Amino acid sequence: MNNLAANAQPALIELDDTDNAIIELLRRDGRMPYRAIARELAITEATVRGRVRRLEESNTMRVVAVTDIEAAGYGMLLAIGVQVENRSPEAVARDLAAIPEVFSVNVVVGAQDVEILVVARDQPALDELISRQLAGTPGVRRLTPALALDVLKNQPDWVPFHDPA
């Protein structure tokens, strides 16, 4: 599942300045050649290669393609507050996380119990997602949605790693 605690995690590694510099360069351009990274940081290509492998194998960093939600066919993005009853917020959060259109799930403290970010292709798909899938999830009492009119920034650098379905 998406719960990190359930996954066996490789040992934590200490990151030094070289690791952090490599991560910074790869954040800017994930396909930057090892040779170019080596030149930029004045280290050998073998060192870069070894460091990247270590960062990946320790589950610290992944270099991935992020697809624009509109290019993927989703016209709408919403932030929805979820109030829970008769069930733990963690359990409800795990069920919500299993829905592909729900791309971010956080258990929170405050007026809401869980905050989620969702995408939908269009209004009928949104109705189906909210009225049936989300509202029908056991333990969900109330949904308080807000529709994004415009997203000015969306750079999720630090994220929980879960294995894509």
Add this chain to the structure above:
Amino acid sequence: MTRRKLDEVDKAIVEYLARDARVSNGQIAGALGVTEGTVRARVKRMEEEKLIRITAVTNIDRFRDATLAYIWIEVERSDQTRSVAQALAQIEELGFVGVMLGRSDILAITMVRNTEHLAEFVHQRINIIPGVRRTDSTLGVNFVKHDYRMARIVA
């Protein structure tokens, strides 16, 4: 802001890159039965059109003192929403800034160490922006999921 949708070949390439973007164009080409030049040209075009972004993501689980904070921002006058959102987008620590319909005017998301850090961040970096009327923050206790393969790619 209408963007081209990915076609089937684009989607097949992105599927490989979403798992591991360090895979070579030649490997993808071999797997899909297209030429390496096709893969290279498609990837370049998708990146230039901001349909995909190839980037390093790091595991939040490796930084146990990081907590997600949702900051909802209400503006003084509705015609200030855009300028406040633009000022927020300049703040490096914010990972998400969206103009919203409902709940409040703007949603900003960031990582903080604890409640004190959140209070300091909101007071010193957000409340000082002209047009900000009030903020309402929510602190995360468990970051269960974030599908990093999906985002709004902003030019």
